[in-house]
Amino acid sequence: MKNQLLYSILVFLFYFFSASVTKAQTIDTDSLLIAAIKVTNVEKDYNKAISMARLGIEEAPDYLDFHLLLGRLYRLTNNVDSARYFLNFVIEKNPIYEDAFTYLLGMEYEQGNIEEGLKAADKAISYYPEKVDYYRFKHDFIQLQRDERMEFDFLKAAMTKFPEQSSFRQRMNILELRLDNDRIGVNYSYTIFDREEVGPWHLVGLQYIHERKWGSIIGRVNYANRLSAGSTIDSGYQYELESFFFTGKISYSYVGIAYSPSLVFPEQRYGYSFIQNLKNGWEWEVGARYTSVVPPEGRRNFRSLILGGAKYVGSWWISLRTFIQNEEDQFYPAFTLTTRYYMDTRFDYFTFITGYGTSPDERQTLGQFENRIALDSWRIGGGYFRLLGNRFVTGAQLMYNYQEYSPGNKQNELELFLNLQYKF
The missing domain is CATH 1.25.40.10 (Tetratricopeptide repeat domain)
Known part of the structure; x- marks a missing residue:
């Protein structure tokens, strides 16, 4: 025991x-x-x-x-x-x-x-x-x-899961510009005014877009017909050639020239911009435009400096561009705020636009650029663009413009823009 x-x-x-x-x-x-x-x-x-x-x-x-x-x-x-x-x-x-x-x-x-x-x-x-x-x-x-097709496909899939990722959206949009893509298209603008016997204005554009890994080249022919009291007061053609080309992995440039023998358009227009993508969805732009018009009273030349910044915020793209414009010793500012909400590809988005002043990048009013540049102008509008069946790029946009047409006198303008392109 x-x-x-x-x-x-x-x-x-x-x-x-x-x-x-x-x-x-x-x-x-x-x-x-x-x-x-x-x-x-x-x-x-x-x-x-x-x-x-x-x-x-x-x-x-x-x-x-x-x-x-x-x-x-x-x-x-x-x-x-x-x-x-x-x-x-x-x-x-x-x-x-x-x-x-x-x-x-x-x-x-x-x-x-x-x-x-x-x-x-x-x-x-x-x-x-x-x-x-x-x-x-x-x-x-x-x-x-260095397989951009594979990278694009991966980002496209990732964006469906993480639509708030700004860097993914920014890179995907850049890559999509580098994929082989050919498009032909037509766009149409119809502008009406609230003044008696003024308008409407018609603007039709035919274009061909050729996109490759190096960048793109765009040819465009525009026809404008402006009416007053039911009769044409001015009409004519404009010929444009533009190119976006990559200057690095995160930067690209824009070059554009245009010519018209008609008074309804500026005789000559030249443009250049440099755009660079930064980290965290930021990008910036610096550029210049030269516009030469020949009204009955004689040739007038305008120079424009462009400074812009943009930011991707999830599926949103927000861009602010400033135009500092000059004729001789006179300076005229213009501002444009553009917001887009992307859904799938770069062709699928809602857009909202607001701005002040007249800039040389607005095709619809270029025929009166020399008259409007010194006058007040407030505009606001929105649109919807969509890729249908992976072949048809469609879009519609409505803009309202509160325009001073002579010192102290203002008019209301409403512009409908329609776009149709075919990818092949």
């Missing part, structure tokens, strides 16, 4: 001290991890931290935080193979460690390792399909492949 009691006491003491030792080891391991992280982040002594992390793995081989720390440390010391091993080890054992994916993806991108990076990104997305950071990483690796 005494021996049995003694045996029971010894067994109890054995389990008590074993539990105490185990608990002490756990506490020591946690303390070791905290100390190793401090050495890494504060002291920056990576070799010492590596030794501490390896000791932690020896003491607790299933403690994945030590493996994660080692992966990070080996990345910091450019020991890529070891870093890859430990980070993948953590992911295979327990993919809940998001930092393991982040460290691994960042390292593979730094190394330019496209194949391994795409595999890791796909695995991260499979575990965390709602986390946009991993889609950004995948986009980075796809960009390294």
Whole structure:
């Protein structure tokens, strides 16, 4: 009986001290991890931290935080193979460690390792399909492949899941400009006035658009017919040639020329703009326009400086352009605020436009540019544009303009714009 009691006491003491030792080891391991992280982040002594992390793995081989720390440390010391091993080890054992994916993806991108990076990104997305950071990483690796068609398809799919991502929308719109695309189209503007025997105005344009990887070239023929009291008072043709061409990965330029032998249009018009995309959905523009008109009283020449800025905010694109215009010693300002809400492609959007003044980029009023530039003008309007059946680009826009037609006298104008293009 005494021996049995003694045996029971010894067994109890054995389990008590074993539990105490185990608990002490756990506490020591946690303390070791905290100390190793401090050495890494504060002291920056990576070799010492590596030794501490390896000791932690020896003491607790299933403690994945030590493996994660080692992966990070080996990345910091450019020991890529070891870093890859430990980070993948953590992911295979327990993919809940998001930092393991982040460290691994960042390292593979730094190394330019496209194949391994795409595999890791796909695995991260499979575990965390709602986390946009991993889609950004995948986009980075796809960009390294320089396959713009693949990049466009990826962004188009990603935008359906993350429509609020401004950088995705901005890049997708740029890429769409670089895809092979040919279109023919017609647009029509009908303008009415609230003054007796003034108007309506008709403007018809035929155009061909040729888009390639380098940029685009656009040819356009416009016909204007202006009526008063039911009779034509002025009509004629204008011929335009425009081009948008890429000058870098994130920048492009616009060049345009136009000529008309008719008084209903300016005789000559020349334009240039440089547009650059910035980070976080921003872009800016600087440009110039030269417009020469020949009214009965003699030739007049106008120069315009354009300064603009735009921002993608999710599916929204907001643009403000300022025109500083000059004739001899006179200066005339004009402003245009344009807002678009994109839905699918760059052809699918609602738009809202408001502005002040007359600018050389408004085709509908160019025939009276020299008369209107010094007068007040307030405009507001909106439109809807849509790609139908992947072939037909359609659009309708309605604009209201409160126009001063002579000093102190104003009129109301309403313009309907219709657009139809065919892609082939």
